Every structure is written in structure tokens, then in C-alpha cells.
Amino acid sequence: MKQIILPVLSAKSRKPMSENILIELKGLTKRYGYGDTETFALKDFDLEIRRGEFIMIMGPSGCGKTTLLDIIGLLDRATRGEYILNGEDVAGISARRQAKLRAKKIGFVFQNFNLIEDLPIIENVALPLVYTGYTKTSRLKQASRALARFHLQEREYYYPYQLSGGQQQRVAIARAIVGSPEIILADEPTGNLDSHSSHIVMEELKNIHEEGNTIIMVTHNPALTVYATRVINMLDGQIDTDVKTVADANLPQPISVKIKRKKKKAAEKAALEAAIELPEPSTKNPTKSKKAESRRKK
Ligand SMILES: Nc1ncnc2c1ncn2[C@@H]1O[C@H](COP(=O)(O)OP(=O)(O)OP(=O)(O)O)[C@@H](O)[C@H]1O
Numbered sequence: 044m045k046q047i048i049l050p051v052l053s054a055k056s057r058k059p060m061s062e063n064i065l066i067e068l069k070g071l072t073k074r075y076g077y078g079d080t081e082t083f084a085l086k087d088f089d090l091e092i093r094r095g096e097f098i099m100i101m102g103p104s105g106c107g108k109t110t111l112l113d114i115i116g117l118l119d120r121a122t123r124g125e126y127i128l129n130g131e132d133v134a135g136i137s138a139r140r141q142a143k144l145r146a147k148k149i150g151f152v153f154q155n156f157n158l159i160e161d162l163p164i165i166e167n168v169a170l171p172l173v174y175t176g177y178t179k180t181s182r183l184k185q186a187s188r189a190l191a192r193f194h195l196q197e198r199e200y201y202y203p204y205q206l207s208g209g210q211q212q213r214v215a216i217a218r219a220i221v222g223s224p225e226i227i228l229a230d231e232p233t234g235n236l237d238s239h240s241s242h243i244v245m246e247e248l249k250n251i252h253e254e255g256n257t258i259i260m261v262t263h264n265p266a267l268t269v270y271a272t273r274v275i276n277m278l279d280g281q282i283d284t285d286v287k288t289v290a291d292a293n294l295p296q297p298i299s300v301k302i303k304r305k306k307k308k309a310a311e312k313a314a315l316e317a318a319i320e321l322p323e324p325s326t327k328n329p330t331k332s333k334k335a336e337s338r339r340k341k
Pocket residue numbers: 075076082083084102103104105106107108109110111
């Protein structure tokens with residue numbers, strides 16, 4: 044009898060929305076100073092960030108944008124509150140573990156590029172890979188590939204001062220993405236650039252976002268919000284407005300997840316084929332069926 048067993052699709056194959064939450068901030072507060080000098084850079088700040096969001100953070104000077112990015116980037120700690128990254132509470136983990144997580148998961152782009160002046164740009168780009176265990180040759184190869192992506196391959200051995208501001212920022216973006224982090228944090232990355240260079244830098248960030256990465260960027264320029272999937276306006280350490288321009292379901296997926304899904308589909312197809320029992324070859328005339336078998340093989 045022909046038996047068909049359909050593989051049971053596990054509940055996991057339908058990814059619950061909560062699995063797409065990358066960052067959760069709950070009651071995050073950052074206080075500086077005491078008594079008369081006490082200031083709150085962040086006040087009971089709550090935020091949920093999904094994978095694939097391109098968030099732009101805006102707001103007046105001093106409202107806490109950089110403080111927020113520094114805490115998300117594990118460069119600074121909140122005075123109190125929870126920070127959950129990929130389901131793990133990272134607010135209280137050791138500085139060593141924070142540094143490891145930072146190296147693996149987060150790439151930074153700053154307004155003033157933050158390149159090391161006495162290193163050629165290829166070595167600047169290779170810097171985040173120092174903690175990864177790759178050999179120096181491998182690190183430089185990866186840096187070279189990252190620079191090529193930003194059309195800077197011919198300038199690998201230039202020093203930062205030999206490049207324009209726009210080129211330096213592209214080097215900084217190459218450095219931010221060289222370790223394939225999941226999160227890119229950019230604090231006014233176009234703040235020191237002319238409009239032409241700003242446009243090039245934003246197009247690069249857009250491409251990185253379309254590959255499924257999550258970007259959180261601070262800007263003072265409302266014109267750049269066209270690139271965002273969500274715009275958050277801050278005021279006095281809190282969220283003033285929060286507007287999503289792209290539905291959660293339509294956010295770009297990380298490429299690795301897409302590949303995993305393809306593999307999963309192929310595995311499911313194979314399982315389905317294996318589950319369909321082929322009809323037994325006829326045993327009436329074994330010689331005939333052997334001949335048929337050898338014809339099939341040909
Ligand atoms: N190290 C510090 N010591 C004391 N106060 C600080 C410190 N760092 C930040 N602050 C205060 O925290 C508040 C938020 O600062 P933050 O740098 O996050 O603002 P911002 O929104 O990034 O401003 P800008 O747009 O000017 O960059 C400000 O009032 C600032 O003075």
C-alpha cells in the first residue's frame with residue numbers, strides 16, 4: 044500500500060514575532076551627578092527594537108541621544124533599568140563579557156570618524172577583528188574586502204589624513220561592518236559631511252540595512268528620515284514621539300536567516316519525499332524488472 048506521511052511542521056517553523064525582538068530596554072535611567080548637579084540623561088526609558096529596523100533618533104541637544112546609543116552599544120551602563128539583548132539581560136554582565144559581545148554584535152560609526160591617524164586605513168578597518176582570533180593576514184584580507192565594497196581598495200595604505208571627510212566616513216563604516224555585526228550604531232554619521240558625501244554615506248547604510256542588519260542612527264537632519272523605518276523623537280531623556288513607517292512584517296530579513304530558511308525548506312522537501320513510500324517494484328518477472336532498473340540507471 045502506498046503510504047504517505049506528511050512531515051509535521053513544528054511550531055518553530057512559524058517564527059513568533061517575539062523572536063524578532065533584538066533589543067528591549069525597560070525603565071532605563073541614566074543619572075549624572077548628585078544633589079544640585081543631578082541630571083537625568085535618560086528617564087525610565089522603555090523601547091523594543093526588532094531585527095531589521097532602521098531607527099533614526101532625533102531630538103534637541105542634550106536630550107540623551109548619545110547616552111542611549113552608548114548604553115545600547117555597551118560602551119556605558121545605565122544607573123538602573125534592564126537591557127535585554129537577544130533575550131539576554133546584559134545590563135549587569137562583566138566589562139569583559141560586554142567587550143566580547145560588543146566586538147561580536149555591534150559596529151559603531153561616529154560623527155568625527157574616530158580613525159587612528161597613524162595607522163593606514165586597512166589596519167583601521169581590521170581593528171575590530173583583533174578580538175576574533177583570526178590571524179593578521181586573514182584580518183587584513185577581510186578589511187581589504189570591506190574597503191573594496193566602499194570603492195576604497197586603491198587607497199588601502201593611505202592614512203586617514205590623506206582622505207576626504209566622506210571617504211573617512213566610508214572607512215569608518217567599513218570598520219563598523221567588517222566583523223558582520225548584527226547592529227550598527229551611528230551617532231550623527233553625516234554631521235561633518237557635505238550633502239554629496241552625506242548622500243553616499245546614507246546610500247551605504249541603506250544597503251547595509253537592506254541586507255537585514257539593524258541600524259540605530261542619531262541625526263539632527265530631518266531630510267534623512269526618508270531612509271528610516273522608524274523615527275523616534277526624544278525629549279528630556281524620554282521618548283516624545285515614535286513613528287513606524289514600515290510595518291514590522293515588512294522589515295528586511297537577515298541574509299543568514301534567509302539562507303537558513305532555504306536550507307530548512309530543502310530539508311522539509313527531502314523529508315516529504317522520503318516519507319512518500321515508492322511503490323514496490325513488481326516481483327512477477329524479476330529479470331524484466333532488473334532490465335528496467337538497468338535502463339533507469341542509464
Ligand atoms: N559625562 C557626563 N557627565 C555629566 N553629564 C553628562 C555626561 N554625559 C552626558 N551628560 C549630560 O546628559 C545629557 C544627555 O547628553 P547626551 O550627550 O546624551 O545628549 P545628546 O542628545 O546626544 O546631545 P547632542 O545632540 O548635543 O549630541 C546632557 O544634559 C549632558 O549634559
